[in-house]
Amino acid sequence: MPPTTTTPSLQTLLHQNRPIVISGPSGAGKSTILSRLFAEYPDRFGFSISHTTRSPRAGERDGREYHFVSVDEFKRLIDDQGFIEHAQFGGNYYGTSVQAVREIAEKGRVCILDIEMEGVKQVANHPTFPQPRFLFLSPPSPEVLEQRLRARATDSEAAILKRLNQAKVEMEFARSKEAPHEKIVVNDDLEKAYQEVKEFIVGKDA
Numbered sequence: 121m122p123p124t125t126t127t128p129s130l131q132t133l134l135h136q137n138r139p140i141v142i143s144g145p146s147g148a149g150k151s152t153i154l155s156r157l158f159a160e161y162p163d164r165f166g167f168s169i170s171h172t173t174r175s176p177r178a179g180e181r182d183g184r185e186y187h188f189v190s191v192d193e194f195k196r197l198i199d200d201q202g203f204i205e206h207a208q209f210g211g212n213y214y215g216t217s218v219q220a221v222r223e224i225a226e227k228g229r230v231c232i233l234d235i236e237m238e239g240v241k242q243v244a245n246h247p248t249f250p251q252p253r254f255l256f257l258s259p260p261s262p263e264v265l266e267q268r269l270r271a272r273a274t275d276s277e278a279a280i281l282k283r284l285n286q287a288k289v290e291m292e293f294a295r296s297k298e299a300p301h302e303k304i305v306v307n308d309d310l311e312k313a314y315q316e317v318k319e320f321i322v323g324k325d326a
């Protein structure tokens with residue numbers, strides 16, 4: 121008889137490698153801290169590849185930056201409960217599929233999900249998806265956040281003002297009872313914040 125292979129359930133896979141959701145206002149320092157974490161632990165983590173209905177930009181490849189799909193395909197996946205969270209921005213759909221998260225865990229890696237507030241709410245209230253661990257990264261103050269966004273120099277004035285407004289909403293949500301975060305790390309001193317995030321994610325003695 122041929123050997124039988126059983127596919128581990130999503131529950132089992134994600135129990136062994138429980139995903140981490142990191143959220144926080146734009147400019148809080150998520151990318152800065154995560155790139156350092158990935159550099160320190162090159163084989164331990166993975167980012168899931170999102171689905172989008174926007175067109176690929178020059179140099180982007182299907183299945184690498186995104187899974188590029190049609191609106192119909194995207195809607196079919198929504199109906200099939202294929203997403204842990206999805207949203208519409210600027211006329212396009214974006215979402216994180218269950219399958220994309222599963223693929224990271226199948227490689228024996230911990231999936232890190234960098235998602236915004238509405239997505240966090242969807243994941244936290246998802247009826248079947250096993251609950252990840254939630255971490256919120258906060259800027260030390262609105263004033264410092266503004267300075268950092270300006271110093272980063274990646275956004276227009278209008279975009280900076282929009283991000284600052286949205287930051288207020290996200291900070292209020294993080295402080296509310298509805299928020300699922302197990303921990304809030306304040307990114308004042310980068311070294312200290314990095315150590316706190318690292319401890320939350322990999323534990324004390326890693």
Ligand SMILES: Nc1ncnc2c1ncn2[C@@H]1O[C@H](COP(=O)(O)OP(=O)(O)OP(=O)(O)O)[C@@H](O)[C@H]1O
Nearest residue numbers: 145146147148149150151152268272307308309310
């Ligand atoms: N502790 C810190 N002290 C000073 N500057 C910092 C600190 N942490 C991050 N920065 C700087 O703040 C800016 C915003 O950080 P980063 O781009 O990592 O934020 P983000 O949360 O990933 O934002 P987005 O959600 O828009 O991608 C960057 O220019 C980064 O170098």
